[in-house]
Amino acid sequence: MTAQDLLNRLRQFDAYPKTLEDFRIKTFGGAIVTIVSGILMMLLFVSELNFYLTKDVHPELFVDTSRGQKLKINVDITFPRIACAYLSIDAMDVSGESQIDVDHNVFKQRLDLEGNKIDIEKKEDLGDKSENITAAAKDALDPKRCESCYGAESTAIKCCNTCEDVREAYRQKGWAFKDPDGIIQCSREGWSENMKEQKNEGCQMYGYLEVNKVAGNFHFAPGKSFQQHHVHVHDLQPFGGNKFNLSHNIKHLSFGTDYPGMENPLDKTTTIAEKDL
Template sequence: MFKQLDFYSKHVDDDSQRVRTSTGALISVISIITCLTLVIVEFTNWVKGEVRNELTVDTSTETEMTVFFDIVFPRLECRFLAVDLTDQGGKHLHNIWQNIEKTDLELDGSVMQSGALKEKYSLNDIIKNEKDLSSEQQKALKKLEKCLPCFEATSEQDVCCNTCGDLIAAFQKTKMDFIRVLRYPQCKNLDWSNLFVHKDRGGCRVKGSINAGRVEGRLSLSLIRPFRVNATGPSGLIDFLSENLNMTHTINHFSFGKDHPALKHPLKGHTTYQPYPGFFNYIVKIVPTTYISSLSNVDTYQYSVTRYSRRFSNDETHSPGVYIYYEFTPQRIILRQSRASFLHFLVRLCAVVGGVFSVAAALDNILYTIHLTTLSKTDPLHI
């Protein structure tokens, strides 16, 4: 039965019979599989086409681009992170929240039940779940009907700030840094250890997009302003940060402009393990790129990156965090995708199929001839 698959039947001496062999059937099956594989490969290559690279001077007049990012800090809470953007075009954006999604994570990386946080954290959120006054103190104040002042947060006499939460809310209304409340008795139970991040707490996923100018600039994900050195002074902060701040992070995605299947993102999946505070700098060189195909033209950006980091020290003037510095090259890469005509594809297909079957037929003929020669030497009467 298997011999019936032999496409290369052989003639006997008088050409009145055709012989099918098991070897011929095996070669026929192999040739069919080979043909199908090569046909699929040829069709795939024809659909993809050929991409040609061109290098030219960038003459684009665009003034803005979009930066997309998705970064996970597994041991740094969202309430302590701020997204900032500055560039040489004069743009200075601090604690950006528009189009930014912050998601609180558990220690195992799962999303907290609170879900995604799409707005700025208020100062009340910063001390949420922290004890400001004992229940006995609250009862004593209520019994005495005592009204504690709000200090420089307000000049109104009839406003009381009996708890640390009240005092922080008052400072929030006046746009003052809440770190000042540590001076006053209502917040005497608060200190760095219960305000700041600890290693046994959860993490944060920061995902979003920002419109930036097409000039040299810097995107940073660092500590919010109340915990920056230039806002609080380095006194007592260095040792605390060294013990409690874990800056380990993973960059799930980072790109500029429109996406394209041919784009490669060097920072995708990059993880930096740093269980201490420091500056994690990424120097990004952006190359404007145009993809031209028969269906569409896409203007986007490729980039290369260099990484380095250093520890937080006493003489720093900036906050620990992730800093991405980017600048543009004056060249533009043009990638043109071209495809051969369908007639050309058919010619190549016929050549592939014909070549496979021709080689298979020749191989089968050689093997059959060897078989007859061997058989004639061992059993001449059989021939």
């Protein structure tokens, strides 16, 4: 048996015989069907591939039995009518733990009344960090000095070398911060002028808090806070009786670790205050 005979016998097993070229007719309608079929096959391929790559999220509710761990609260909130210098954030829970004037992992960005960022390259921690002292004034101060806390000294705070130190000492004593102009540190740092400069500004607060996994609350409010007779109080006396518009836009508010596809009910929520408080 020759090789040609072997090939002919092998061709008999072809399950897909070809039509002779003489019987093939190419038509315009056939071309349209071919193009449409190709497009449909491509769409089906892309659709099935996308379905295969899409994550399927199954919400599940269960009891958290872990102890001693912290819950992360992610925030990004804009206050278009109240300045950063006025705002503070506090967190409290039923276990008795309080975080007053939180300044760790939470930042503020000054905004103008149009919502545009001011000093966009500079991120400041919450609270008045007294960064307006001139270089000359800083050089003139003795780094080993121990200035007065104006009667608010304690075992924890014995020296108040900045206006913020005095405010913190007053807060821990539960005293109102009435006359900043009468305090040398505040006058030297231009605290009152800084408050007036930021009066017609807005503020964006963003970052995260770490709290106990128990019932509690956190809130943004003007003025430093302190505890007095088991009552949570915010000191507004340094602001001279000014009223504040607490309208705000919640860009993002979530609990725990974010993951793709997660929906947070308060995201992109805006609340407009009907009147100043």
